[in-house]
Amino acid sequence: MGIFKRNYCCFFFCCLLSGRLLAQPQKLYLNPATAGPAAQSNFIEITRFIPIDAATEKISTNTSLFITKNYWVAYDYIEKKLSFFTKQGKFIKFIAMKKYGEPVIVYDSKAELLKFNIKNKNYTLTNNDLVAIRAHYAKKANQKYFKNYEINLKEESLQIKRTTTDPYFIINARPFYDDYYYRSDMSIQPRAKDTSGYELQLLEDHKPVKSFFPFNRTGNHIFRYANAQMYLSDTDTAYIKYTSRPFSPVIYKMNKNSISPVYEIVLPLENAMPSSRFINGFKSKADWDNFQNSNGAIFFSFNSIRDMGRHLFFGIRFLRNYESFLYDKNTAKFYKSKMIKADSSQYNIQLLQNGLGQYADSHYYALIPAQSFLDFYEKNKEKKIVYPPELERFFKTATKNSNPVMVEYKIKD
Amino acid sequence: MLRYLFLFIVFFGVASAMSQVSNGKISGIVIDSVSNTTLELATISIFAKDSTLVNYQLTDKYGNFSFPKLPLNRELRLDVSYVGYRSYKRHFKLDSIKPAQSFRIALPVNIDDSNAVVIRSVVPIRMNGDTLEINPAAFKMEKTAVAEELLNQVPGITIWADGTITVNGRPVPKILVDGKPFLSQTDPTIATQNLPKNAIEKIQVYQEVDRTKEQRDNTEQDSVYTMNIKLKANKKSGYFGKAGLGYGTDNRYESDGSFQLYNKTNSLSIGGGTNNINKSVGSIQQMLSNNSFRKINPNNFNVSSFGRSGISKTFSLGAVYTHDFVYSENGSRYNNISSNYNHTGNNNFVSGNTVQERTTKDFSQFIESSNSNNTDIRGYSAGITYTKSNSSSKNLNLSANSNFNDSRSFSNNFTAVKDSSKALQSTNEGNSDSRTNSRSGNISLALSNFSNVNPLTRFNLTVSGNFNNNQSERNTRSIFNSYANPAADTSYNRLYNNDQESMGLNFNLNYYGLRRLLFRRFNLFGVDLNLLQAFTYDQNKSYAIVNDYDSNAQKFMVNNGLTNNNKLQTIRYTPGVVFQKSFNKWAARYSRNVSLSLRLAQSIRKEMNSSSLAIRNVDRSFSFFTPSLGLNYNYGIKDKMMYNLSFGFNRNYTYPAIDQLYTITDSINVYNVRFGNPDLKNTRTDNVNFNFSVNKRKPKAKYEVNASVSGNMAYKTNPIADSVINDISGKRLQYTINAKDGVDYSLNYSANVSRKIRKNSLQLQYSGTIGNNRSTHFIDGIISNNRSRSFTHNVNLQYSLKTLLILKLAEVVSTYSSSQTGSGLSSYKVTNSSTQFGATVNYSKNLSFNTTVSTTDNSNVSNTVILWHAFSSYRFLKGKQGELKFSAFDLLKKFQNINTNTNIDGTSTTITNGLQQYFLLTFAYYPRKFGRKDSDD
The missing domain is CATH 2.60.40.1120 (Carboxypeptidase-like, regulatory domain)
Structure with missing residues (x-):
C-alpha cells in the first residue's frame, strides 16, 4: 500500500510540476445546474437547408455524419447502413454494413479514403485479450482479430474493399496530423510487469515518439474500472487539437508535440471527484458501480471541445449523465446547449440539442427530421412566414416520414 | 352472475359520471x-x-x-x-x-x-437523468398513509388486485428499500404496506439489466424496472408491528402479532399467533406479510378459511435476525447473515361423510363412508444463511436448515358398499392410531461467478446435502364383512413400526467457459457453449417391523410377509452440453430478439436395492438421452407494446420404482389392495410447451392491458396405469401396468385490463384453463380409453372510487368431465360455479365496512351454498395505531363444506365438518416509530 501511495504522490507531483511549468490556464466557473437557456439565433446563423433527395431510400437521423471533399456520408448506426450524398443532397448509393460488423470509421482527408476498422465478429475479445493483442500488435497472428476495409472516395464506384489490417487500428490509434497518430491507453493491469503507462502518446511509424501524463499501470488506480480514454478534438488547423484528461476539468491545447492547459473549468464541489479516490482508487468493480450510482453528477471527462473565437463549446460526461455547454467569452456566461432554443426566425429547428454538428469548411452540418420542419409549418400555416425556396419546395411534398433535411449553419462570432 | 354484473356496471357508470363533472x-x-x-x-x-x-x-x-x-x-x-x-x-x-x-x-x-x-416549490415527480423520482412530500395524504397508497396516486403506476405493481404496463419485479430487499424479505408488501409516506425521502424507478440473462454472452440483456424506496436520513432505523387479540361466539379466538426492528445494518423480526378459526398463521415470513399496517384489504386476505375441512387449532412462533456486515445502498452488493427460527403446531379435527358412485364392468357400486380424523402436529425449524455478493457477477450463498416434527393422529372410518339396487354388499370398519417423529437437515452452497475479464472462470455451482429420519408407529384395526361372500370376511389388528433414514448429496455445475476453453477467442459463430455436470447420490434405508395381533396368543406376532429391511442406493450422473445462439435487432422504434437453445444430456443412473425379501434384491442401470430445445422471441415497439413468444421441447424418462415392480402387498385395506408388476417398462415423456404474452407499454395510455396464453402437451410412451379388478363386495385389486401411449394437454390464458379515471380505478382480470388428459386403463379386464377434461374461468372485476369505496365482483366456473370408451362403463361430469361479491366502504378516515358474499352451485349438490361475511373496523389512537374490528362470519348460517371430485372410477361428494356462523371482536395495536425524531412526520 505504501508503494502505491508513493507512486501516486509522484504522479501528482509530476502533474503539478508539469502544470506549473506550463502556462496558467484561464479559469472559467461553471455550475452545470444553473447554466441557463438562450435564443439560438444569438449564436447560430443558418446558411442553407438541403432536403435529402432519396426517393427510394429511407434516411434516418440516427447517424454519424462525415463531410468529405465531395460527399456527405451518413452512417446509420441502428440500421448499419452507409449512405452517400452529393453536397446538394442528392442520394448516390448506400452500402449495407451489417455483414461486415460494427465499424470504427475514420475519414482520411489526405488520401480521400473512408477507413473502416471492424472487430472480427468470429472472435470474442475481453479487455485482457485486447491488452495482450495490442502489446504484440505487429504479430501477424493478431491481425485476424480485426478486419479493415476502405472506400476510395476518388473513385466513382465507391466500392468497399478489404485491406490489410492496419496496426494503428489494432492499438486503437487515431490520426493526428501528417504521419502522426495518437493513442490513449489507460488500461490498468494489476499484475503488469511494466508499470509505466501514459495517458496520451504520439506515434510515428507505429512507434511512440512522445508520451504525456505518466501513470502507474498497476494497483487500485482511479482509472482501473473507468474505461477512460483521451480524445483529440479537431480545429481548423490539422496539427492543433484540444483535449482533456479523465477526472480533471482542464482543457489542453495540443500543438504538434507540445501540450498546454488553456482553460480550467471550475465546477461546484458536488461535481468533483473526492481527492481520496485519486489516492485509494476503487477497491472493486462493485465499489466503482456503487460510487457511480450514488454520485452520478461527478465530472468524468470533456469531449467535442471546440474553441471558436467568441465561443467555447464542449460536452461533459458526468458519471451518469451527459450535458454540453456553450460559453460566451464576451459575456462570460455558460449556456446549456439543449436549452439553447430556436425561435420562429429559425423555424424552431433545434440545432444544438445533441451538441455541435459535423464541421467542415467553416460550417457545421446537422441532419434534422422532416417532422420538425412540418410541425412548425403546420403550426404557423396561418401566418405569413417566408421560407427559403428549398423549404417551400420541401413543404409541398413532404410528409412526416420524408427524409431529413441537412442544415448548414455557422456559429456567429 | 349477469344480475350482479348489471348492477355493477350501472353503479360504475353513475360513479364515473359523478367523478367527471x-x-x-x-x-x-x-x-x-x-x-x-x-x-x-x-x-x-x-x-x-x-x-x-x-x-x-x-x-x-x-x-x-x-x-x-x-x-x-x-x-x-x-x-x-x-x-x-x-x-x-x-x-x-x-x-x-x-x-x-x-x-x-x-x-x-x-x-x-x-x-x-434549493427547490422552493415541491415537485411531485421529475426525471433525474434516467431515473423517475417521486417526491412523497408533494402528495397531500393522511399522515398515516403508507407507500402503497402513495404509489396508487402516481399516474402510470398500477397496483393490481393481486398486489403486482406495474409502471407503464411493465411489471416491477424488484422493490428495494435503500437498495436492498426490506428486512431481507422477498415480499415487497412488507415495505410498501408498512413504511409511512413521511419516512420516505423519494421513490426512484429506474431500469437495470436483467441479471437473469447475464450468463449468456450473446443475449442482449433486457432491462427490467426496479423501484427503490429511499428513506430519509433520520428514518433509517425504526420499529413497527402489530399485536392483536380477538374472542367470539362458539369459543372462537385468535391472536396474532409481529414486531420488526431495523436499523442500517441489523433487523430483527419476531412474530406469533394462535387461533381456532382455520386461519393460517404460517411462518415468520408469512406473519410479516399478513400483519401489515395497510388498512384496505378488499380481497379479505388472511381471514377464516371456511373452505378448509374440519376445525383447526393452530399456533406459530418465529423470529428472523439479519445482520449486514457492510452498509451499502447498492442492490448488487451483499454481505449478510440471516438466521430464522419457527415453532408451529396444529390440531385438526375432521369428520365427514362421502358418497361415491363407482363404475365397474358388470355393476355399479355406491359407496358410503364416514370418517373422523384428529391430527396433532408440532414442528420446529431453524436455519442460517450467509450471502455475499461483491457485484452482480460474483455470488456466494451458504445455508443450513433443520426441521423437527412430531405428529399424533387418530382416525376412525366406516365404509359400506352397496350395489345398484342399494343392497348392502360389504362393510369395513377401521381405526388407526399413529405417531411419527421426523428429523431433517440440509446444508447447501451456491457459488457463481460471471467474470467479464476471464471467461474461463464463469460458472455456477451448487452443492447440497440432506439428511432425513422418520420413525413412526401405527396401530390399525380393520374389520371387513362381505355380505356376498361371508368366507371372505377378514379382521386385522396390525402394528407397524417404521424407521426410515435417508441421505442425499447433490452436485450441480454449469460451466460457461467451455467455448473459451475449447476454441479460445474464436466465438463459434456466436454460439455459446455451456457444460453441465450433475451428480446425485441418494441412500434410503428403511426398517419395517409389522406385527399382527394373535387373539389366541393374545399378543402381537411378527408378520414375516410384511416385515422387511430395505436399502436403496441411487446414483445419477448427467453430463450435458448446451448450445445457445441469439439474434438481436434494435431500431429507433422497435427491438427484436430471437434466442435458440439446445441442450443435449445423457442421464446415467444406477440403482442398487438390497432387501431382506430376496425378490427385491435388484441392481439396475439406465442410460437415457434427454435432449431439450427452447426458442424465445420477443418484439417490442418503443412506448407501445411488447410481445413475447416462447416454445420449448424436452424429453424425459422415468423408470418404475422398486415398490412398483415388487410391491409388498398389504391387504389390510381390502378396498385397495395393490400388486406389483416386474415387467413394467420405462416411461418416456415428450413435453412441448409454448407461451405468448403481450403487454401494453404506452406511458400515457388510458388503459393498461396485458394478456398471456400458455400451453403444454405431454406425449407419454409406456405410461404407467392401473388395472383394477372390482369384486361385487367392493374389494379392489389394483395391478400396475404399462398402458397405451397417452396425451395430456393444458391451456392457460389470462387477460388484465386496468383503467384509471382520475384517482379512481377499474380493473378487470380474467384467467382460464383448459385441461385434457387421454389415458388408457383396464377396469375389470376391459380396456378403456379415458378422457378427462377440465375448464375453469375466473373473472375478477374491481372498481375503486378513490379509497372511499372498493367494489369487487368475481365469477369462477369450473367443469370437470370424465368419459370412458369401455363397454358398460359410465361417464361423469361435474360443474361448479361460484360468484363472489365484495364491497369495502371507508366511511370515514377511521371507520370502514367490508362485506363479501359468495354463492356456489354444484351439479352434484341440490342446494346452493351461500357464504356471507361482514366486517367493520375502527381505527383510533394517535396515528391510527389502535384498531377495533367486528367480524361476522356466515351470517345466513347456510354454509356447508362440500367437495366433489371426478376421476376415472366415478364421482364422489364429501361433506365435512368445518366452521359455521360465528362472531368475533378483535382489538389490534400497531406500534410504530420510524427514526429517532418524529419532528418532521
Missing part, C-alpha cells in the same frame, strides 16, 4: 424571463386549496403545458418550478363563464442563491 382547462407556456426562450421539462403542478395535488405534468419541448378536465368553481393553485429558477405560484378559479385560462409564465433566474439547487 370537471370541464375546466388551463394551458400555457413557460419561458426564461431574460432570453424569452422556452423551458422544456419544467414541472407544472396544480394544487387544491388544501394543498392536495390535483394534477401535474412536465412541459413539452416547446415549453407548453395543458391540463384539461379541471374542476370548476374551485380555488386552485398553479405551481411552476425549474431547477435554477425562482418558482412561480398563482391562484386561479375556473367557472362555467370562463372555463379555460391561458398562462405565459416567465421564470427569472434564481440569482439570490448562486448554487440555485
